[in-house]
Amino acid sequence: MNFLQNQALKYTCNFLNKELKSKFNFKNEVNLEKSKDGKKVMLYIHVPFCHTFCPYCSFHKFAYDEELCKEYFKTLRIELQQFKDLGYDFNTLYVGGGTTLINEAELIKTLSLCKDLFSIEEISCESDPNHIKPEALKDFKGLIDRLSCGVQSFDDEILRKVNRLEKFGNQKELVKKLESANGILPTFSIDLIFNFPSQTKQMLIKDIELAKNIAPSQITLYPLMKSNLTKEIIAAKLGIDKQDNEYEFYKIICEYFSDYEQNNSWSFSKDRTSFNDEYVSTHHEYIGAGSGAFSFTNNKLLVNAFKLDDYKAKVLAGKNQKLAHIDFSPEDRINYIFLTEFFKDNLNINNFNSNYNCDLEKHLGLKLKAMQTIGAININNGIINNTFFGKYLALTLMKEFYINMDLVRAYFRKDL
Numbered sequence: 096m097n098f099l100q101n102q103a104l105k106y107t108c109n110f111l112n113k114e115l116k117s118k119f120n121f122k123n124e125v126n127l128e129k130s131k132d133g134k135k136v137m138l139y140i141h142v143p144f145c146h147t148f149c150p151y152c153s154f155h156k157f158a159y160d161e162e163l164c165k166e167y168f169k170t171l172r173i174e175l176q177q178f179k180d181l182g183y184d185f186n187t188l189y190v191g192g193g194t195t196l197i198n199e200a201e202l203i204k205t206l207s208l209c210k211d212l213f214s215i216e217e218i219s220c221e222s223d224p225n226h227i228k229p230e231a232l233k234d235f236k237g238l239i240d241r242l243s244c245g246v247q248s249f250d251d252e253i254l255r256k257v258n259r260l261e262k263f264g265n266q267k268e269l270v271k272k273l274e275s276a277n278g279i280l281p282t283f284s285i286d287l288i289f290n291f292p293s294q295t296k297q298m299l300i301k302d303i304e305l306a307k308n309i310a311p312s313q314i315t316l317y318p319l320m321k322s323n324l325t326k327e328i329i330a331a332k333l334g335i336d337k338q339d340n341e342y343e344f345y346k347i348i349c350e351y352f353s354d355y356e357q358n359n360s361w362s363f364s365k366d367r368t369s370f371n372d373e374y375v376s377t378h379h380e381y382i383g384a385g386s387g388a389f390s391f392t393n394n395k396l397l398v399n400a401f402k403l404d405d406y407k408a409k410v411l412a413g414k415n416q417k418l419a420h421i422d423f424s425p426e427d428r429i430n431y432i433f434l435t436e437f438f439k440d441n442l443n444i445n446n447f448n449s450n451y452n453c454d455l456e457k458h459l460g461l462k463l464k465a466m467q468t469i470g471a472i473n474i475n476n477g478i479i480n481n482t483f484f485g486k487y488l489a490l491t492l493m494k495e496f497y498i499n500m501d502l503v504r505a506y507f508r509k510d511l
């Protein structure tokens with residue numbers, strides 16, 4: 096990375112940070128409006144339960160308790176019925192967590208209800224390595240289309256430091272579990288995290304080779320995200336590296352996956368697919384169900400109640416109230432969609448303009464020129480092509496976006 100690129104990276108990340116922070120509005124609760132046009136959008140369901148808490152993870156979750164979890168799923172199903180009553184329809188469902196397969200019977204009931212209520216064509220779920228046993232997965236045939244399993248690393252020492260070695264198994268055990276789960280559901284995906292403090296180049300390459308040998312349909316490599324919620328505990332558990340290896344490691348990743356299709360800056364597939372890890376990049380409008388879930392609709396980012404009692408009370412009162420919102424101006428919306436499209440792929444300017452009713456070149460103006468000057472993109476015949484540096488820039492911006500979402504989580508989780 097040259098000096099100009101380095102400065103541009105810092106500048107754009109700071110800019111995005113400031114923009115997002117200035118827009119958070121925690122004061123006014125808003126109601127989810129009726130669907131205006133019955134247009135099919137994406138449904139996101141949050142399952143906030145885990146058996147173990149990993150120090151790097153800031154996703155909204157509670158320690159698993161069977162009764163609490165059953166009660167939660169019951170409330171979720173009421174909320175889903177309310178979406179139906181508000182006129183919503185969905186074509187895609189992402190279930191995120193937490194550990195979404197933590198109570199299989201409740202999940203099956205809930206997914207089946209979604210299929211009954213809405214025109215769902217594809218369902219994606221996340222799991223830890225303990226809930227991917229072939230006997231259990233067979234019950235999800237015809238329900239789950241894509242399952243991602245968090246491995247994070249195959250290195251026993253890293254697994255030990257992040258409290259996953261005893262809970263989910265060592266390298267050998269993980270490989271065995273993943274091999275036996277691969278191929279049962281249409282798409283199986285492995286999540287790894289790179290740039291852990293103390294991770295060496297050799298450790299990263301070993302992780303990539305082991306994942307590729309298992310041959311799942313997709314492999315996602317997230318850069319380690321450190322927010323205010325997690326940075327201290329990450330440092331305590333894993334230490335602090337003198338040098339940040341993210342860019343160098345990203346180069347290695349792209350080299351090792353040159354025989355794969357790239358779905359977006361951090362996800363690779365054996366065959367190209369739009370059904371990947373990042374629903375934010377493929378769906379610009381989504382409705383979130385469950386405690387702590389985000390929705391993005393009508394130019395607003397809405398957030399559901401984080402406390403389980405509050406969440407249940409709001410759903411039972413039928414108010415559909417959301418706790419916080421961020422208002423996006425029409426210009427913000429274009430910036431947001433541009434970021435997600437840029438993260439995903441090359442971009443056809445004419446298609447973008449007609450899909451989002453705008454003039455992208457006019458809208459981005461000097462920013463587009465600056466991106467060309469620093470070598471992040473080149474434009475040929477109306478197509479914006481991402482260079483390697485462009486992909487890395489998109490990765491860091493998406494990482495910043497997620498880190499900023501942690502500010503919202505931090506705000507609400509402080510009273511839990």
Ligand SMILES: C[S@@+](CC[C@H](N)C(=O)[O-])C[C@H]1O[C@@H](n2cnc3c(N)ncnc32)[C@H](O)[C@@H]1O
Nearest residue numbers: 151152192193194222223245286317318319320
């Ligand atoms: C919400 S988690 C659910 C995964 C599942 N519960 C598990 O632990 O295997 C989805 C994925 O997000 C990624 N993730 C979580 N925290 C992260 C962080 N701080 N930085 C990068 N990726 C992270 C992990 O790869 C994880 O598998």
Ligand code: SF4
Nearest residue numbers: 145148149152192193
């Ligand atoms: S990584 Fe998975 S198991 Fe670990 S805390 Fe996050 S959601 Fe729970």
